[in-house]
Amino acid sequence: FIGGSITEMNGYRPMVCAMLEKRFPLTDFTFTQAGISSTCSDTGAFRLARDVLSKGPLDMLFVEFAVNDDQDGQKSLQNALRGMEGVIAQARKHNPKVDIVMTFFANENILDHLGKNKNPPSIAAHSQVAEHYGVSVNHLAQELSDLINAGKMDWKKYGGVHPNQYGNTMCASMIANSLLDIWSKPIAKNGQSKAHPQVSPLDPFSYVSGRFLDFDQIEIDQSWKKGIPDWPKENKGKVRSRFLGAPFIYANQAGAKLKVKFNGTAIGAYMLSGPDTAIIRCTIDGKESKEIDTLHRHSGFNYPMTVMFFNELSNSGHVLELEILKNRKGRMREGGEALRVLHFTGN
Known part of the structure:
Protein backbone atom coordinates (compact mmCIF):
# COMPACT_ATOMS: atom_id res chain seq x y z
CA PHE A 1 0.00 0.00 0.00
CA ILE A 2 1.58 3.27 -1.11
CA GLY A 3 0.18 6.78 -0.90
CA GLY A 4 -0.07 9.73 1.43
CA SER A 5 -1.72 10.15 4.82
CA ILE A 6 -4.88 8.33 3.70
CA THR A 7 -2.73 5.23 3.28
CA GLU A 8 -0.61 5.87 6.37
CA MET A 9 -3.61 6.26 8.69
CA ASN A 10 -5.51 3.27 9.99
CA GLY A 11 -8.30 3.68 7.46
CA TYR A 12 -9.14 1.72 4.33
CA ARG A 13 -5.81 -0.15 4.30
CA PRO A 14 -6.31 -2.40 7.37
CA MET A 15 -9.88 -3.04 6.23
CA VAL A 16 -8.66 -4.33 2.86
CA CYS A 17 -6.00 -6.41 4.62
CA ALA A 18 -8.66 -8.01 6.82
CA MET A 19 -10.81 -8.77 3.77
CA LEU A 20 -7.91 -10.49 2.00
CA GLU A 21 -7.06 -12.60 5.06
CA LYS A 22 -10.69 -13.65 5.42
CA ARG A 23 -11.00 -14.55 1.74
CA PHE A 24 -7.71 -16.50 1.68
CA PRO A 25 -7.31 -17.98 5.20
CA LEU A 26 -4.50 -20.36 4.19
CA THR A 27 -2.35 -17.61 2.68
CA ASP A 28 0.48 -16.12 4.73
CA PHE A 29 0.25 -12.47 3.68
CA THR A 30 2.97 -9.85 3.99
CA PHE A 31 1.40 -6.39 4.04
CA THR A 32 3.62 -3.35 3.49
CA GLN A 33 2.46 0.03 4.79
CA ALA A 34 4.26 2.58 2.59
CA GLY A 35 2.09 5.63 3.12
CA ILE A 36 3.87 8.88 4.05
CA SER A 37 1.70 11.86 4.91
CA SER A 38 1.83 14.88 2.57
CA THR A 39 3.86 13.13 -0.14
CA CYS A 40 2.88 13.09 -3.80
CA SER A 41 3.20 10.61 -6.65
CA ASP A 42 6.63 11.93 -7.69
CA THR A 43 8.01 11.17 -4.22
CA GLY A 44 6.27 7.79 -4.51
CA ALA A 45 8.13 7.02 -7.72
CA PHE A 46 11.47 7.90 -6.14
CA ARG A 47 10.89 5.91 -2.94
CA LEU A 48 9.06 2.90 -4.37
CA ALA A 49 12.21 0.77 -4.59
CA ARG A 50 13.15 1.48 -0.97
CA ASP A 51 9.71 1.36 0.62
CA VAL A 52 7.95 -1.35 -1.43
CA LEU A 53 10.03 -3.28 -3.95
CA SER A 54 12.83 -4.00 -1.47
CA LYS A 55 10.38 -5.92 0.72
CA GLY A 56 10.35 -8.89 -1.66
CA PRO A 57 7.89 -10.29 -4.22
CA LEU A 58 5.03 -7.94 -5.07
CA ASP A 59 1.78 -9.67 -6.00
CA MET A 60 -0.63 -6.78 -5.51
CA LEU A 61 -0.22 -3.03 -5.16
CA PHE A 62 -2.77 -0.56 -3.82
CA VAL A 63 -1.92 3.05 -4.67
CA GLU A 64 -3.52 6.46 -4.04
CA PHE A 65 -2.07 9.90 -4.74
CA ALA A 66 -4.99 11.83 -6.30
CA VAL A 67 -5.59 14.03 -3.25
CA ASN A 68 -1.90 14.67 -2.58
CA ASP A 69 -1.11 15.58 -6.18
CA ASP A 70 -4.10 17.92 -6.19
CA GLN A 71 -3.73 19.44 -2.74
CA ASP A 72 -0.18 19.18 -1.40
CA GLY A 73 1.68 19.36 -4.69
CA GLN A 74 -0.89 21.19 -6.83
CA LYS A 75 0.58 19.20 -9.70
CA SER A 76 -0.06 19.96 -13.34
CA LEU A 77 -1.48 17.12 -15.42
CA GLN A 78 1.99 16.48 -16.85
CA ASN A 79 3.72 16.29 -13.47
CA ALA A 80 0.98 14.14 -11.93
CA LEU A 81 1.28 11.77 -14.88
CA ARG A 82 5.07 11.54 -14.63
CA GLY A 83 4.88 10.65 -10.95
CA MET A 84 2.13 8.06 -11.16
CA GLU A 85 3.55 6.49 -14.31
CA GLY A 86 6.85 6.13 -12.46
CA VAL A 87 5.14 4.17 -9.68
CA ILE A 88 3.17 1.88 -11.99
CA ALA A 89 5.96 1.22 -14.51
CA GLN A 90 8.48 0.34 -11.79
CA ALA A 91 6.02 -2.01 -10.10
CA ARG A 92 5.34 -3.79 -13.39
CA LYS A 93 9.06 -4.03 -14.17
CA HIS A 94 9.64 -5.59 -10.72
CA ASN A 95 6.88 -8.14 -11.36
CA PRO A 96 5.13 -8.10 -14.77
CA LYS A 97 2.29 -10.11 -13.21
CA VAL A 98 1.53 -7.66 -10.39
CA ASP A 99 -2.09 -6.57 -10.18
CA ILE A 100 -2.70 -2.97 -9.16
CA VAL A 101 -5.69 -1.15 -7.67
CA MET A 102 -5.58 2.64 -7.97
CA THR A 103 -8.05 4.52 -5.74
CA PHE A 104 -9.14 8.11 -6.29
CA PHE A 105 -9.95 9.64 -2.92
CA ALA A 106 -11.54 13.09 -2.65
CA ASN A 107 -11.10 16.59 -1.35
CA GLU A 108 -13.42 19.54 -1.87
CA ASN A 109 -11.63 20.72 -5.01
CA ILE A 110 -11.88 17.27 -6.58
CA LEU A 111 -15.58 17.08 -5.69
CA ASP A 112 -16.14 20.56 -7.13
CA HIS A 113 -14.59 19.46 -10.43
CA LEU A 114 -16.53 16.19 -10.56
CA GLY A 115 -19.77 18.01 -9.73
CA LYS A 116 -19.24 20.03 -12.92
CA ASN A 117 -18.46 16.87 -14.93
CA LYS A 118 -14.78 17.78 -15.07
CA ASN A 119 -11.71 15.84 -14.00
CA PRO A 120 -9.13 17.64 -11.85
CA PRO A 121 -5.57 17.36 -13.24
CA SER A 122 -4.48 14.66 -10.79
CA ILE A 123 -7.36 12.30 -11.61
CA ALA A 124 -7.13 13.05 -15.33
CA ALA A 125 -3.42 12.18 -15.29
CA HIS A 126 -3.73 9.10 -13.11
CA SER A 127 -6.64 7.85 -15.25
CA GLN A 128 -4.46 8.03 -18.36
CA VAL A 129 -1.80 5.97 -16.61
CA ALA A 130 -4.33 3.42 -15.35
CA GLU A 131 -5.84 2.94 -18.81
CA HIS A 132 -2.43 2.66 -20.48
CA TYR A 133 -1.14 0.01 -18.07
CA GLY A 134 -4.40 -1.88 -17.56
CA VAL A 135 -4.71 -0.89 -13.90
CA SER A 136 -7.99 -1.34 -12.01
CA VAL A 137 -9.48 1.96 -10.79
CA ASN A 138 -11.58 2.40 -7.66
CA HIS A 139 -13.19 5.79 -8.35
CA LEU A 140 -14.34 6.52 -4.81
CA ALA A 141 -14.40 10.27 -5.51
CA GLN A 142 -16.94 9.87 -8.34
CA GLU A 143 -19.13 7.60 -6.23
CA LEU A 144 -19.02 10.10 -3.39
CA SER A 145 -19.80 13.00 -5.74
CA ASP A 146 -22.79 11.16 -7.19
CA LEU A 147 -24.16 10.34 -3.74
CA ILE A 148 -23.72 13.91 -2.50
CA ASN A 149 -25.42 15.35 -5.59
CA ALA A 150 -28.29 12.89 -5.13
CA GLY A 151 -28.73 14.03 -1.52
CA LYS A 152 -27.80 10.61 -0.14
CA MET A 153 -24.47 11.61 1.43
CA ASP A 154 -22.67 14.67 2.69
CA TRP A 155 -18.98 15.59 3.07
CA LYS A 156 -19.18 15.63 6.87
CA LYS A 157 -20.72 12.17 7.10
CA TYR A 158 -17.96 10.81 4.86
CA GLY A 159 -15.31 12.35 7.11
CA GLY A 160 -13.58 14.91 4.89
CA VAL A 161 -10.14 14.65 3.29
CA HIS A 162 -9.16 11.98 5.83
CA PRO A 163 -12.21 9.72 5.76
CA ASN A 164 -13.75 8.56 9.01
CA GLN A 165 -14.84 4.98 9.75
CA TYR A 166 -17.86 5.38 7.50
CA GLY A 167 -15.85 6.80 4.59
CA ASN A 168 -13.10 4.21 4.85
CA THR A 169 -15.64 1.39 5.05
CA MET A 170 -17.24 2.76 1.89
CA CYS A 171 -13.86 2.66 0.12
CA ALA A 172 -12.87 -0.80 1.37
CA SER A 173 -16.29 -2.20 0.44
CA MET A 174 -15.98 -0.89 -3.13
CA ILE A 175 -12.58 -2.58 -3.46
CA ALA A 176 -13.82 -5.81 -1.86
CA ASN A 177 -16.93 -6.00 -4.06
CA SER A 178 -14.85 -5.53 -7.19
CA LEU A 179 -12.26 -8.15 -6.24
CA LEU A 180 -14.79 -10.67 -4.94
CA ASP A 181 -16.74 -10.36 -8.18
CA ILE A 182 -13.60 -11.20 -10.18
CA TRP A 183 -12.64 -14.06 -7.86
CA SER A 184 -16.13 -15.58 -8.07
CA LYS A 185 -15.60 -16.45 -11.73
CA PRO A 186 -14.33 -19.97 -12.48
CA ILE A 187 -10.70 -20.57 -13.37
CA ALA A 188 -9.83 -23.03 -16.13
CA LYS A 189 -8.28 -26.31 -14.99
CA ASN A 190 -5.01 -25.50 -16.68
CA GLY A 191 -5.29 -21.77 -15.95
CA GLN A 192 -2.02 -19.98 -15.27
CA SER A 193 -1.12 -16.49 -14.19
CA LYS A 194 0.32 -14.36 -16.96
CA ALA A 195 2.24 -11.14 -17.31
CA HIS A 196 0.51 -7.91 -18.19
CA PRO A 197 1.35 -6.56 -21.67
CA GLN A 198 4.51 -4.48 -21.85
CA VAL A 199 3.88 -0.90 -22.95
CA SER A 200 6.06 2.11 -23.70
CA PRO A 201 5.88 5.10 -21.33
CA LEU A 202 3.22 7.72 -22.02
CA ASP A 203 5.79 10.43 -21.31
CA PRO A 204 9.51 9.93 -22.07
CA PHE A 205 10.33 11.94 -18.94
CA SER A 206 8.12 9.98 -16.53
CA TYR A 207 9.97 8.73 -13.45
CA VAL A 208 10.13 5.11 -14.59
CA SER A 209 13.72 4.90 -13.32
CA GLY A 210 13.03 7.05 -10.26
CA ARG A 211 15.35 6.43 -7.32
CA PHE A 212 17.06 7.95 -4.30
Whole structure:
Protein backbone atom coordinates (compact mmCIF):
# COMPACT_ATOMS: atom_id res chain seq x y z
CA PHE A 1 0.00 0.00 0.00
CA ILE A 2 1.58 3.27 -1.11
CA GLY A 3 0.18 6.78 -0.90
CA GLY A 4 -0.07 9.73 1.43
CA SER A 5 -1.72 10.15 4.82
CA ILE A 6 -4.88 8.33 3.70
CA THR A 7 -2.73 5.23 3.28
CA GLU A 8 -0.61 5.87 6.37
CA MET A 9 -3.61 6.26 8.69
CA ASN A 10 -5.51 3.27 9.99
CA GLY A 11 -8.30 3.68 7.46
CA TYR A 12 -9.14 1.72 4.33
CA ARG A 13 -5.81 -0.15 4.30
CA PRO A 14 -6.31 -2.40 7.37
CA MET A 15 -9.88 -3.04 6.23
CA VAL A 16 -8.66 -4.33 2.86
CA CYS A 17 -6.00 -6.41 4.62
CA ALA A 18 -8.66 -8.01 6.82
CA MET A 19 -10.81 -8.77 3.77
CA LEU A 20 -7.91 -10.49 2.00
CA GLU A 21 -7.06 -12.60 5.06
CA LYS A 22 -10.69 -13.65 5.42
CA ARG A 23 -11.00 -14.55 1.74
CA PHE A 24 -7.71 -16.50 1.68
CA PRO A 25 -7.31 -17.98 5.20
CA LEU A 26 -4.50 -20.36 4.19
CA THR A 27 -2.35 -17.61 2.68
CA ASP A 28 0.48 -16.12 4.73
CA PHE A 29 0.25 -12.47 3.68
CA THR A 30 2.97 -9.85 3.99
CA PHE A 31 1.40 -6.39 4.04
CA THR A 32 3.62 -3.35 3.49
CA GLN A 33 2.46 0.03 4.79
CA ALA A 34 4.26 2.58 2.59
CA GLY A 35 2.09 5.63 3.12
CA ILE A 36 3.87 8.88 4.05
CA SER A 37 1.70 11.86 4.91
CA SER A 38 1.83 14.88 2.57
CA THR A 39 3.86 13.13 -0.14
CA CYS A 40 2.88 13.09 -3.80
CA SER A 41 3.20 10.61 -6.65
CA ASP A 42 6.63 11.93 -7.69
CA THR A 43 8.01 11.17 -4.22
CA GLY A 44 6.27 7.79 -4.51
CA ALA A 45 8.13 7.02 -7.72
CA PHE A 46 11.47 7.90 -6.14
CA ARG A 47 10.89 5.91 -2.94
CA LEU A 48 9.06 2.90 -4.37
CA ALA A 49 12.21 0.77 -4.59
CA ARG A 50 13.15 1.48 -0.97
CA ASP A 51 9.71 1.36 0.62
CA VAL A 52 7.95 -1.35 -1.43
CA LEU A 53 10.03 -3.28 -3.95
CA SER A 54 12.83 -4.00 -1.47
CA LYS A 55 10.38 -5.92 0.72
CA GLY A 56 10.35 -8.89 -1.66
CA PRO A 57 7.89 -10.29 -4.22
CA LEU A 58 5.03 -7.94 -5.07
CA ASP A 59 1.78 -9.67 -6.00
CA MET A 60 -0.63 -6.78 -5.51
CA LEU A 61 -0.22 -3.03 -5.16
CA PHE A 62 -2.77 -0.56 -3.82
CA VAL A 63 -1.92 3.05 -4.67
CA GLU A 64 -3.52 6.46 -4.04
CA PHE A 65 -2.07 9.90 -4.74
CA ALA A 66 -4.99 11.83 -6.30
CA VAL A 67 -5.59 14.03 -3.25
CA ASN A 68 -1.90 14.67 -2.58
CA ASP A 69 -1.11 15.58 -6.18
CA ASP A 70 -4.10 17.92 -6.19
CA GLN A 71 -3.73 19.44 -2.74
CA ASP A 72 -0.18 19.18 -1.40
CA GLY A 73 1.68 19.36 -4.69
CA GLN A 74 -0.89 21.19 -6.83
CA LYS A 75 0.58 19.20 -9.70
CA SER A 76 -0.06 19.96 -13.34
CA LEU A 77 -1.48 17.12 -15.42
CA GLN A 78 1.99 16.48 -16.85
CA ASN A 79 3.72 16.29 -13.47
CA ALA A 80 0.98 14.14 -11.93
CA LEU A 81 1.28 11.77 -14.88
CA ARG A 82 5.07 11.54 -14.63
CA GLY A 83 4.88 10.65 -10.95
CA MET A 84 2.13 8.06 -11.16
CA GLU A 85 3.55 6.49 -14.31
CA GLY A 86 6.85 6.13 -12.46
CA VAL A 87 5.14 4.17 -9.68
CA ILE A 88 3.17 1.88 -11.99
CA ALA A 89 5.96 1.22 -14.51
CA GLN A 90 8.48 0.34 -11.79
CA ALA A 91 6.02 -2.01 -10.10
CA ARG A 92 5.34 -3.79 -13.39
CA LYS A 93 9.06 -4.03 -14.17
CA HIS A 94 9.64 -5.59 -10.72
CA ASN A 95 6.88 -8.14 -11.36
CA PRO A 96 5.13 -8.10 -14.77
CA LYS A 97 2.29 -10.11 -13.21
CA VAL A 98 1.53 -7.66 -10.39
CA ASP A 99 -2.09 -6.57 -10.18
CA ILE A 100 -2.70 -2.97 -9.16
CA VAL A 101 -5.69 -1.15 -7.67
CA MET A 102 -5.58 2.64 -7.97
CA THR A 103 -8.05 4.52 -5.74
CA PHE A 104 -9.14 8.11 -6.29
CA PHE A 105 -9.95 9.64 -2.92
CA ALA A 106 -11.54 13.09 -2.65
CA ASN A 107 -11.10 16.59 -1.35
CA GLU A 108 -13.42 19.54 -1.87
CA ASN A 109 -11.63 20.72 -5.01
CA ILE A 110 -11.88 17.27 -6.58
CA LEU A 111 -15.58 17.08 -5.69
CA ASP A 112 -16.14 20.56 -7.13
CA HIS A 113 -14.59 19.46 -10.43
CA LEU A 114 -16.53 16.19 -10.56
CA GLY A 115 -19.77 18.01 -9.73
CA LYS A 116 -19.24 20.03 -12.92
CA ASN A 117 -18.46 16.87 -14.93
CA LYS A 118 -14.78 17.78 -15.07
CA ASN A 119 -11.71 15.84 -14.00
CA PRO A 120 -9.13 17.64 -11.85
CA PRO A 121 -5.57 17.36 -13.24
CA SER A 122 -4.48 14.66 -10.79
CA ILE A 123 -7.36 12.30 -11.61
CA ALA A 124 -7.13 13.05 -15.33
CA ALA A 125 -3.42 12.18 -15.29
CA HIS A 126 -3.73 9.10 -13.11
CA SER A 127 -6.64 7.85 -15.25
CA GLN A 128 -4.46 8.03 -18.36
CA VAL A 129 -1.80 5.97 -16.61
CA ALA A 130 -4.33 3.42 -15.35
CA GLU A 131 -5.84 2.94 -18.81
CA HIS A 132 -2.43 2.66 -20.48
CA TYR A 133 -1.14 0.01 -18.07
CA GLY A 134 -4.40 -1.88 -17.56
CA VAL A 135 -4.71 -0.89 -13.90
CA SER A 136 -7.99 -1.34 -12.01
CA VAL A 137 -9.48 1.96 -10.79
CA ASN A 138 -11.58 2.40 -7.66
CA HIS A 139 -13.19 5.79 -8.35
CA LEU A 140 -14.34 6.52 -4.81
CA ALA A 141 -14.40 10.27 -5.51
CA GLN A 142 -16.94 9.87 -8.34
CA GLU A 143 -19.13 7.60 -6.23
CA LEU A 144 -19.02 10.10 -3.39
CA SER A 145 -19.80 13.00 -5.74
CA ASP A 146 -22.79 11.16 -7.19
CA LEU A 147 -24.16 10.34 -3.74
CA ILE A 148 -23.72 13.91 -2.50
CA ASN A 149 -25.42 15.35 -5.59
CA ALA A 150 -28.29 12.89 -5.13
CA GLY A 151 -28.73 14.03 -1.52
CA LYS A 152 -27.80 10.61 -0.14
CA MET A 153 -24.47 11.61 1.43
CA ASP A 154 -22.67 14.67 2.69
CA TRP A 155 -18.98 15.59 3.07
CA LYS A 156 -19.18 15.63 6.87
CA LYS A 157 -20.72 12.17 7.10
CA TYR A 158 -17.96 10.81 4.86
CA GLY A 159 -15.31 12.35 7.11
CA GLY A 160 -13.58 14.91 4.89
CA VAL A 161 -10.14 14.65 3.29
CA HIS A 162 -9.16 11.98 5.83
CA PRO A 163 -12.21 9.72 5.76
CA ASN A 164 -13.75 8.56 9.01
CA GLN A 165 -14.84 4.98 9.75
CA TYR A 166 -17.86 5.38 7.50
CA GLY A 167 -15.85 6.80 4.59
CA ASN A 168 -13.10 4.21 4.85
CA THR A 169 -15.64 1.39 5.05
CA MET A 170 -17.24 2.76 1.89
CA CYS A 171 -13.86 2.66 0.12
CA ALA A 172 -12.87 -0.80 1.37
CA SER A 173 -16.29 -2.20 0.44
CA MET A 174 -15.98 -0.89 -3.13
CA ILE A 175 -12.58 -2.58 -3.46
CA ALA A 176 -13.82 -5.81 -1.86
CA ASN A 177 -16.93 -6.00 -4.06
CA SER A 178 -14.85 -5.53 -7.19
CA LEU A 179 -12.26 -8.15 -6.24
CA LEU A 180 -14.79 -10.67 -4.94
CA ASP A 181 -16.74 -10.36 -8.18
CA ILE A 182 -13.60 -11.20 -10.18
CA TRP A 183 -12.64 -14.06 -7.86
CA SER A 184 -16.13 -15.58 -8.07
CA LYS A 185 -15.60 -16.45 -11.73
CA PRO A 186 -14.33 -19.97 -12.48
CA ILE A 187 -10.70 -20.57 -13.37
CA ALA A 188 -9.83 -23.03 -16.13
CA LYS A 189 -8.28 -26.31 -14.99
CA ASN A 190 -5.01 -25.50 -16.68
CA GLY A 191 -5.29 -21.77 -15.95
CA GLN A 192 -2.02 -19.98 -15.27
CA SER A 193 -1.12 -16.49 -14.19
CA LYS A 194 0.32 -14.36 -16.96
CA ALA A 195 2.24 -11.14 -17.31
CA HIS A 196 0.51 -7.91 -18.19
CA PRO A 197 1.35 -6.56 -21.67
CA GLN A 198 4.51 -4.48 -21.85
CA VAL A 199 3.88 -0.90 -22.95
CA SER A 200 6.06 2.11 -23.70
CA PRO A 201 5.88 5.10 -21.33
CA LEU A 202 3.22 7.72 -22.02
CA ASP A 203 5.79 10.43 -21.31
CA PRO A 204 9.51 9.93 -22.07
CA PHE A 205 10.33 11.94 -18.94
CA SER A 206 8.12 9.98 -16.53
CA TYR A 207 9.97 8.73 -13.45
CA VAL A 208 10.13 5.11 -14.59
CA SER A 209 13.72 4.90 -13.32
CA GLY A 210 13.03 7.05 -10.26
CA ARG A 211 15.35 6.43 -7.32
CA PHE A 212 17.06 7.95 -4.30
CA LEU A 213 20.74 8.73 -4.87
CA ASP A 214 23.33 7.53 -2.36
CA PHE A 215 24.78 10.11 0.01
CA ASP A 216 28.21 9.09 -1.33
CA GLN A 217 27.29 10.64 -4.68
CA ILE A 218 26.94 14.08 -3.09
CA GLU A 219 30.10 16.21 -2.87
CA ILE A 220 29.74 18.84 -0.13
CA ASP A 221 31.84 21.73 1.13
CA GLN A 222 32.55 22.46 4.81
CA SER A 223 29.22 24.28 5.23
CA TRP A 224 27.23 21.05 5.01
CA LYS A 225 26.68 18.14 7.38
CA LYS A 226 25.67 14.56 6.64
CA GLY A 227 23.87 12.82 9.48
CA ILE A 228 21.02 13.13 11.96
CA PRO A 229 20.37 16.79 12.89
CA ASP A 230 20.14 17.88 16.51
CA TRP A 231 16.47 18.86 16.55
CA PRO A 232 15.61 21.58 17.52
CA LYS A 233 19.05 23.11 18.18
CA GLU A 234 20.07 23.09 14.52
CA ASN A 235 16.66 23.71 12.98
CA LYS A 236 13.57 25.88 13.29
CA GLY A 237 9.97 24.73 13.21
CA LYS A 238 8.01 21.65 14.15
CA VAL A 239 8.95 18.30 12.67
CA ARG A 240 7.09 14.99 12.50
CA SER A 241 8.42 12.14 14.61
CA ARG A 242 9.16 9.92 11.57
CA PHE A 243 11.91 12.36 10.52
CA LEU A 244 13.60 12.88 13.91
CA GLY A 245 15.99 9.96 13.53
CA ALA A 246 16.50 10.28 9.79
CA PRO A 247 19.87 11.31 8.30
CA PHE A 248 19.97 14.46 6.18
CA ILE A 249 22.38 16.45 4.09
CA TYR A 250 21.84 19.89 5.60
CA ALA A 251 23.27 23.39 5.90
CA ASN A 252 22.13 26.74 7.25
CA GLN A 253 24.18 29.46 5.60
CA ALA A 254 24.30 31.35 2.34
CA GLY A 255 27.13 30.32 0.06
CA ALA A 256 26.99 26.63 1.01
CA LYS A 257 27.67 24.60 -2.13
CA LEU A 258 27.41 20.98 -3.17
CA LYS A 259 27.79 18.95 -6.34
CA VAL A 260 25.98 15.84 -7.61
CA LYS A 261 27.20 13.65 -10.46
CA PHE A 262 24.48 11.40 -11.85
CA ASN A 263 23.16 9.61 -14.92
CA GLY A 264 19.66 10.08 -16.27
CA THR A 265 17.08 12.64 -17.31
CA ALA A 266 16.14 14.27 -14.00
CA ILE A 267 17.56 15.50 -10.70
CA GLY A 268 15.78 16.86 -7.65
CA ALA A 269 15.56 16.52 -3.88
CA TYR A 270 13.17 14.99 -1.36
CA MET A 271 13.44 17.50 1.47
CA LEU A 272 11.81 19.04 4.49
CA SER A 273 10.64 22.55 3.72
CA GLY A 274 10.72 24.49 6.99
CA PRO A 275 10.06 28.09 8.07
CA ASP A 276 13.74 28.97 7.57
CA THR A 277 14.12 27.25 4.20
CA ALA A 278 16.34 28.89 1.58
CA ILE A 279 16.33 30.09 -1.97
CA ILE A 280 18.80 27.97 -3.93
CA ARG A 281 20.57 28.26 -7.26
CA CYS A 282 20.85 25.08 -9.31
CA THR A 283 23.17 24.79 -12.31
CA ILE A 284 23.31 21.80 -14.64
CA ASP A 285 26.50 20.90 -16.53
CA GLY A 286 27.88 24.41 -15.97
CA LYS A 287 25.34 25.85 -18.41
CA GLU A 288 21.70 26.33 -17.44
CA SER A 289 20.95 27.87 -14.02
CA LYS A 290 17.73 28.55 -12.14
CA GLU A 291 16.74 29.91 -8.73
CA ILE A 292 14.23 27.91 -6.68
CA ASP A 293 12.45 29.07 -3.52
CA THR A 294 12.06 25.96 -1.35
CA LEU A 295 9.45 27.42 1.02
CA HIS A 296 6.28 25.35 0.97
CA ARG A 297 3.30 27.23 -0.43
CA HIS A 298 0.97 26.56 2.50
CA SER A 299 2.92 25.10 5.41
CA GLY A 300 5.18 26.75 7.96
CA PHE A 301 6.50 23.62 9.67
CA ASN A 302 9.04 21.13 8.30
CA TYR A 303 6.96 19.67 5.50
CA PRO A 304 8.09 16.78 3.27
CA MET A 305 8.13 17.52 -0.45
CA THR A 306 10.07 16.70 -3.59
CA VAL A 307 11.47 19.59 -5.61
CA MET A 308 12.63 18.80 -9.13
CA PHE A 309 15.52 20.98 -10.28
CA PHE A 310 15.75 19.66 -13.85
CA ASN A 311 13.52 16.95 -15.31
CA GLU A 312 13.87 16.98 -19.11
CA LEU A 313 17.59 16.31 -19.57
CA SER A 314 19.28 14.07 -22.11
CA ASN A 315 19.59 10.52 -20.81
CA SER A 316 23.32 10.69 -20.06
CA GLY A 317 25.84 11.78 -17.43
CA HIS A 318 25.32 15.17 -15.78
CA VAL A 319 26.67 17.37 -12.99
CA LEU A 320 24.41 19.42 -10.73
CA GLU A 321 25.85 22.30 -8.73
CA LEU A 322 23.69 23.70 -5.93
CA GLU A 323 24.25 26.83 -3.84
CA ILE A 324 22.24 28.34 -0.98
CA LEU A 325 21.58 32.02 -1.69
CA LYS A 326 21.36 34.92 0.73
CA ASN A 327 17.85 35.43 2.08
CA ARG A 328 15.92 38.38 0.73
CA LYS A 329 12.63 40.22 1.19
CA GLY A 330 9.57 39.62 -0.93
CA ARG A 331 9.15 35.88 -0.35
CA MET A 332 5.80 34.36 0.62
CA ARG A 333 7.11 34.09 4.19
CA GLU A 334 10.27 35.31 5.91
CA GLY A 335 12.24 32.16 5.12
CA GLY A 336 15.93 31.75 5.82
CA GLU A 337 19.10 30.12 4.52
CA ALA A 338 18.57 26.47 5.49
CA LEU A 339 18.26 23.38 3.34
CA ARG A 340 17.49 19.91 4.70
CA VAL A 341 17.64 17.14 2.11
CA LEU A 342 16.53 13.61 2.98
CA HIS A 343 17.51 12.25 -0.44
CA PHE A 344 18.53 13.61 -3.79
CA THR A 345 16.29 12.09 -6.44
CA GLY A 346 17.30 10.87 -9.88
CA ASN A 347 15.56 9.35 -12.88
